[in-house]
Amino acid sequence: MPRSFASLFSRKKSQTLAFKDYYTNWFNTLQKTLLPLIHKSLSSSSSQTLLYSYVDLLLHHFLSYYDALDSAATQGNLPELLYPSWRNSLEVPFLFLGDLHPYLFTNLVRSFLDEESEEEEEEDDDDSLDNRPWQVLMAWRNVCKNLMSQIEQIECGLRLMVPALIGRIKKVQSGFVGRIAEDRVAFERQSDEEIKGVIGEAMKEEMDDMVSVFVDANRLRKSVIAEIVGALSVYQAALFLEGLAQFLVGLRDREVLGELSRSKIPIS
Numbered sequence: 001m002p003r004s005f006a007s008l009f010s011r012k013k014s015q016t017l018a019f020k021d022y023y024t025n026w027f028n029t030l031q032k033t034l035l036p037l038i039h040k041s042l043s044s045s046s047s048q049t050l051l052y053s054y055v056d057l058l059l060h061h062f063l064s065y066y067d068a069l070d071s072a073a074t075q076g077n078l079p080e081l082l083y084p085s086w087r088n089s090l091e092v093p094f095l096f097l098g099d100l101h102p103y104l105f106t107n108l109v110r111s112f113l114d115e116e117s118e119e120e121e122e123e124d125d126d127d128s129l130d131n132r133p134w135q136v137l138m139a140w141r142n143v144c145k146n147l148m149s150q151i152e153q154i155e156c157g158l159r160l161m162v163p164a165l166i167g168r169i170k171k172v173q174s175g176f177v178g179r180i181a182e183d184r185v186a187f188e189r190q191s192d193e194e195i196k197g198v199i200g201e202a203m204k205e206e207m208d209d210m211v212s213v214f215v216d217a218n219r220l221r222k223s224v225i226a227e228i229v230g231a232l233s234v235y236q237a238a239l240f241l242e243g244l245a246q247f248l249v250g251l252r253d254r255e256v257l258g259e260l261s262r263s264k265i266p267i268s
Helices: 013-042 048-072 078-082 103-121 145-182 192-231 234-250 254-263
Strands: none
Touching: 013 048, 013 234, 048 192, 048 234, 078 192, 103 145, 103 192, 103 234, 145 192, 192 234
C-alpha cells in the first residue's frame, strides 16, 4: 500500500509508540531471558520435563506477540504496523505485511533437515556443539516420514495462502483506484473539501479491508509456528525455537549493522 494513502488518516501515535515499546520489551525478554534459558537447557542434562516447560514458555512468547499485534491493528495504527519504524535495515527484507514472512519458519525447519542430511553423508568437522546431550545432537537424525509429510503439508498450505493474501491486497488497491476513477467526473463540480471527503471515505473502506488482510497474515504466521512446533519432538521444537530466536537476535547485532553501515552494502 503506497505511503501517500496513509497520510489521509491521522495516526494514533500514542498507540503505535506504545506498541513500539511493547516490541522493545518483548525482544529484550526474548534475548536476555528466554533464549539463554532454552540454550542452557539444550546444553545441559536438564530433565525433559524442564525442557518442555521452556519450549512452552518460548512458544507462548512468540504467539503472544502476534496476539498483541492483532490487538494493535486498527485503521489509525495500520500504516505504522505495515512499515514499522522499529525495524532496522537488516530486518526489513524479511518482512511480509509488516512482520516476518511465514516462509521463513518452514525454511528454518528445512535448514535443520537439510543440515542433518548433509552430515550423514559427510563428516562434520565443527564440534562446537558436541557438549550437548546426545538426544539434542541426534534430534534431527533419521526423521520419520510422518514428520516430513506434516512439514510438506504446512508448506503446501503456505503456497496457497501467501498468494491469496497478495491477491487480496491487489484487489483492495485496485478497488480504491477504480472508485476514485469513477468519481473523477464528479470531482470537476465539487469543492476541494468535498473531493477530500470522497477520497477519505474510499480510503477508509480500503483501510478496513487492509486491517483484515493484516490480521489474517498474523494469524497465518501464528498458526504456522504452532503447527511446526506441534509436529516436532520436544528436542526438535527446542532447537527450532532457539534457531528462530537466534535469527531475530542476530538481525539486531550491532556489530553486523555497523559493518553494513560502513560498507554501504544495499540489502533491500
